[in-house]
Structures are given as structure tokens and as C-alpha cells.
Amino acid sequence: MNLANPSARRRRFLRPSLAAVALCGILGATASFAQEPVKIGFIGTLSGPGGALGQDQYDAFMLAIKDGKLGGVPVEVVREDDQLKPDIGVQAATKLLKSEKVDIITGVTFSNVMMAIHKPITDAKVFFIGSNAGPAPIAGKECSPYFFSTSWDNDMLHEAGGQLASDLGYKNMYVMAANYQAGRDAVSGFKRDYTGKVIDEVYTQVNQPDYSAEIAQLQAAEPDAVYVFYPGGMGVNFVKQYRQAGLxxxxxxxxxxxxDGSTLPALKSLAVGAITSAPYAPNLDNAQNKQFVEAFVKAYDRQPSMYAAQSYDAANLIASALKKVDGKLDDKEAVLAALKAADFDSVRGAFKFDSNQFPDAPFYRVDVVEGANGAELQAKNPIVIKTRANFAQQCPMK
Structure with missing residues (x-):
């Protein structure tokens, strides 16, 4: 080549430039075919006395995401702390819906927050997968085709507790709960399935730190046993004070x-001897649960709670639906059908949805025992619930 020839020099330097343009075009085309991530909003109570519950939900959800994907589909998670305040929960939901424009919302720890945000989210026709809070109204008359739960409705959870107290032969029970939606649902659910006499029911303030006066009152009542619903830090305080009172x-x-798994690290052997009714325990004997417990302990150096288990199920439910629709969420009916199919392995064992899209899944007697490495939870026999509110019958979806 004659480099003194200007046209030759021009041709020599033009060729790489054209090649570069062609390569950019190819890369641009590839990028255009790259799948946009499905945007998932997570709302939970991540601070304050109930913060351990929401943190377990979030940690388990993130554990289920493999290489940034659920069901082979890229996902992006945006986290919001509702601080156990319904108004903050509404702000978080509004942000996720309007600013972040999420495709799916999951989580929600407490029922008072769920009651505040359920309708705005489902009215927006955004897929909503709850993994803990289950207030009775949204399981019944206020149900929505856009809401699915991987936990339970509040009454169902405590119907199992009432049945357990009956099975144990206690004739006179003293009942205590925090005074909010889930606490009131707890007492109504317990009484529905308990065959003995409730000699008193006491409601205390949410996040109340001192229960000494109430513990003195229940001692004076001389019940056969005591039934309580105090999630998170409330449970830690109550059980410690119950132990200190020598009860x-x-x-x-x-x-x-x-x-449960969220409070036992703080209670340790102080809780040994208590009996719980629960939808989950780390020793449940199924393959999905065994790999979940192993992975959770390895990642976070603690045993998973039921909040973690339910959130892990929520992630795998979403993964199963995303896989079925290949990550395409425009056909909402197809996505709803994929979610309803619940084509995933639950850590709880057998799992399917009732017509109100709450689980038809088992509950267990779970004892707090002294294990080789300290206090631990051991599921024993399943609880057969004999009386049910069956909110699915009140739900217009059939």
C-alpha cells in the first residue's frame, strides 16, 4: 500500500471505524433484547421492637434470589420500613406504586399496616404477596384477586392454638393479646376452637414493655393455663417477666x-417448657425445608423463624409464576393464574390455596426444648382444627 497516497491512508483508517460502528450496532441490538428486571417492592417492619420479624422476612426473601433472578427472571428489590405505623406504611406503598412503579409488592409484618395498604395496592392492580400479616377482613369480604398470602389468616392461626389448648385438656384459660387488629383476631380465633372456659381476656398496649401488673392479675385468677399473643419484642418482655414471676x-x-425463631435468640433457656402452636418449625421433615434451614443458617448464623419461612415461600411462589409467564407481566390474568397454581415446594410441607388465596396448609404443636446447642423449637404432631371461621366462604372469589 502506498501510504503517501492520501486516499489509501483514508481507506486504512476508515475500515476499523466502520467495524467499530458495526460492533456497536450488534451490542446495541443485544442490549435491546436484554430483559428488564421485574421490580419488586418489599414492605416490612424493620425497626423498633418488631424489627426482628421484618428482618427475618427480608433476609429469607433475598436468600431465595439466585444470581439476581427469581424463576430465571431478573429481579430488582426495593425495600421499605413501615416502622409498625400504618401511615408510614401508606407512604411506603405510595412510593413503591407511583415513584418506583413496582410490578409486585411483598412482605408486610403487622396487621394494622396491612389493613392500611391492602386496598390501595390491590386497587392499583399490582400483584401483592403477603408473607405474614393476615387480618380477617382481607381473607373474607375484602378479599382481592390481586392478593395472595403465604402465611394464614389471623383467626386460622389461633384456631389452631385453641384446638391445641383443648387437646391438652385445659378447662380454664386466661387469654392475653396486644390491642390491635391481629390481637383481636387472635382472641376470636382462639375462642372459636377452644372447648373450655375463657375466664378472662386482657388486651394490652402495642409494644408495652412491662407486664407485671397483668401477670399479677392472671395469677390471682388461678387459670389452668395461659394463652398469649405477643409477637417480637413484646414476646421477649412478657416471657422474661413470666419466668421471673416463677410461673x-x-x-x-x-x-x-x-x-419463635425471631425471639428465641433473646430468650434462650428462659423459654424452655413453653408450648406453641405454629405453622412452621426448623425441624419439619421435608427436602425443601432442610435445604432452606441449611442455607439460612449458613447465610445469617441463626435459625429461621416462621416469618422467614413464609417469606421464603413468597419468593418461591413469585419465582414459580415468573417462570410460567417468562417474566411477562402484561397479561395479568395469566400471572394471576400462575400464582394461584402455587407450583412450588413449600418449606411447610403440603401447600395449596383456598378460594380466597390464603393457604390451606398444616399447623403444628411446637415445643421449646433444651437442645444440644441451647434452646430450640421442635415441631411435634400436626394440629387438626375442628372449628373454622372459613372466611373463604365470605370472599366473593370462588
């Missing part, structure tokens, strides 16, 4: 969502 081991304590 644990003397006056049987039956609970739901009070002594």
Missing part, C-alpha cells in the same frame, strides 16, 4: 407468634 414450668404457657 413458667408451674402455670402452663401456650402461645402463638410469641416464642
Amino acid at each position: 413458667l414450668g408451674k402455670l402452663p404457657l401456650i402461645s402463638v407468634s410469641t416464642i
Whole structure:
């Protein structure tokens, strides 16, 4: 080539430039075919006395995401802390819907927050997968085709508790709960399935730190056993004070969502001897649960709670639906059908949705025992619930 020839020099330098343009075109075309991530909003109580519950939900959800994907589909998670305040929950939901424009919302720890945000989210026709809070109204008359739960409705959770107290033969029970939607649902659910006499029902303030006056009152009532619903820090405070009063081991304590994987690290052996009714325990004997417990302990150095288990199920439910629709969410009916199919392995064992899109799944008697590495939760026999509110019958979806 004659480099003195200007046209030759021009041709020599033009060729790489054209090649570069062609390469850019190819890369641009490839990028245009790259799938946009499905945007998922997570709302939970991540601070304050109930913060451990929401953190377990979030940690388990993120554990299920493999290489940034659910069901082979890229996902992006935006996290919001509702601070156990309904108004903050509404602000978080509004942000996720309007600013972040999420495709799916999941999580929600407490029922008072769920009651505030359920309708705005479902009215927007955004897919909503709850993984803990289950207030009775949204399981019944206020149900929505856009809401699915991987936990339970509040009454169902405590119907199992009432049945357990009946099975244990206690004739006179003293019942205590925090005074909010889930606490009121707890007592109504317990009484529905309990065949004995409730000699008193006491409602205390949410996040109340001192229960000494109430513990003195229940001692004076001389019940056969005590049933309580105190999630998160409330449960830690109550059980410690119950033990300090010399009652644990003397006056049987039956609970739901009070002594679990989220509170046991703080209670340790103080909780040994208590009996709980629960939808989950780390020793459930199924393959999905075994790999979940192993992965959760390895990632976070603690045992998973029921909040973690339910959120892990929520992630895998979403993954199963995204896989079925290949990540395409425009056909909402197809996505709803994929979610309804619940084509995933639950850590709880057998799992399917009732017509109100709450689970038809088992509950267990779970004892707090002294294990090789300290206090631990051990599921025993399943609880057969004999009386049910069956909110699915009140739900217009059939």
C-alpha cells in the first residue's frame, strides 16, 4: 500500500471505524433484547421492637434470589420500613406504586399496616404477596384477586392454638393479646376452637414493655393455663417477666407468634417448657425445608423463624409464576393464574390455596426444648382444627 497516497491512508483508517460502528450496532441490538428486571417492592417492619420479624422476612426473601433472578427472571428489590405505623406504611406503598412503579409488592409484618395498604395496592392492580400479616377482613369480604398470602389468616392461626389448648385438656384459660387488629383476631380465633372456659381476656398496649401488673392479675385468677399473643419484642418482655414471676414450668404457657425463631435468640433457656402452636418449625421433615434451614443458617448464623419461612415461600411462589409467564407481566390474568397454581415446594410441607388465596396448609404443636446447642423449637404432631371461621366462604372469589 502506498501510504503517501492520501486516499489509501483514508481507506486504512476508515475500515476499523466502520467495524467499530458495526460492533456497536450488534451490542446495541443485544442490549435491546436484554430483559428488564421485574421490580419488586418489599414492605416490612424493620425497626423498633418488631424489627426482628421484618428482618427475618427480608433476609429469607433475598436468600431465595439466585444470581439476581427469581424463576430465571431478573429481579430488582426495593425495600421499605413501615416502622409498625400504618401511615408510614401508606407512604411506603405510595412510593413503591407511583415513584418506583413496582410490578409486585411483598412482605408486610403487622396487621394494622396491612389493613392500611391492602386496598390501595390491590386497587392499583399490582400483584401483592403477603408473607405474614393476615387480618380477617382481607381473607373474607375484602378479599382481592390481586392478593395472595403465604402465611394464614389471623383467626386460622389461633384456631389452631385453641384446638391445641383443648387437646391438652385445659378447662380454664386466661387469654392475653396486644390491642390491635391481629390481637383481636387472635382472641376470636382462639375462642372459636377452644372447648373450655375463657375466664378472662386482657388486651394490652402495642409494644408495652412491662407486664407485671397483668401477670399479677392472671395469677390471682388461678387459670389452668395461659394463652398469649405477643409477637417480637413484646414476646421477649412478657416471657422474661413470666419466668421471673416463677410461673413458667408451674402455670402452663401456650402461645402463638410469641416464642419463635425471631425471639428465641433473646430468650434462650428462659423459654424452655413453653408450648406453641405454629405453622412452621426448623425441624419439619421435608427436602425443601432442610435445604432452606441449611442455607439460612449458613447465610445469617441463626435459625429461621416462621416469618422467614413464609417469606421464603413468597419468593418461591413469585419465582414459580415468573417462570410460567417468562417474566411477562402484561397479561395479568395469566400471572394471576400462575400464582394461584402455587407450583412450588413449600418449606411447610403440603401447600395449596383456598378460594380466597390464603393457604390451606398444616399447623403444628411446637415445643421449646433444651437442645444440644441451647434452646430450640421442635415441631411435634400436626394440629387438626375442628372449628373454622372459613372466611373463604365470605370472599366473593370462588
